């Protein structure tokens with residue numbers, strides 16, 4: 056097999072693994088098992104598939120901080136929900152963010168994220184399909200979630216907890232690959248949460264680049280101010 060054929064075979068294998076990851080029915084046991092086996096080669100595979108979600112999500116966080124948050128980037132607390140091996144954290148750090156926490160279902164993926172050295176702390180064994188009981192409300196200025204509200208992973212209802220741990224006037228930034236948005240009730244869930252005063256869609260990059268195979272929508276939600284919350288500081 057020549058080098059080009061080898062490259063094509065590796066790209067095909069990477070796409071197969073990514074496709075397999077979408078067939079896990081949001082089952083915590085199956086997801087944990089799958090990512091335990093994938094943690095060491097995940098970045099090579101998604102790199103082969105042209106995955107650029109982490110860069111776009113981090114750059115949206117940077118734009119939101121510049122546009123709306125008075126404090127310096129280094130003082131903005133960010134939760135990277137479903138941090139995986141830390142691709143988003145690395146991009147956030149490159150952009151000047153310093154207070155980055157990560158959570159993930161897979162302890163093996165979380166350990167890879169710890170090894171990047173860009174996170175303040177990383178917690179494994181956290182299921183975003185359940186309640187984030189270890190996390191207080193309004194803890195973070197920005198919560199990012201990239202590649203996790205995706206087929207077979209975290210259901211749209213997971214968005215509610217992401218909003219809860221984000222402070223009033225803070226932001227939740229998430230990617231949804233197009234097939235996820237089309238096959239789940241994601242937009243219905245967004246409307247429900249908006250009607251309930253949980254979040255407000257603030258911006259959306261529709262049909263943005265995501266992988267070689269598929270585009271994604273990138274969402275910026277703002278958590279509305281509660282009556283009792285302090286008012287947002289503006290420069």
Ligand SMILES: C[S@@+](CC[C@H](N)C(=O)[O-])C[C@H]1O[C@@H](n2cnc3c(N)ncnc32)[C@H](O)[C@@H]1O
Nearest residue numbers: 090137138139142160161164182183184201202
């Ligand atoms: C496609 S990877 C994305 C990782 C990282 N955000 C990135 O963009 O590279 C999906 C990640 O979501 C995690 N995950 C899947 N289901 C989860 C769940 N129910 N709760 C928390 N994390 C989950 C996996 O362990 C994996 O690390």
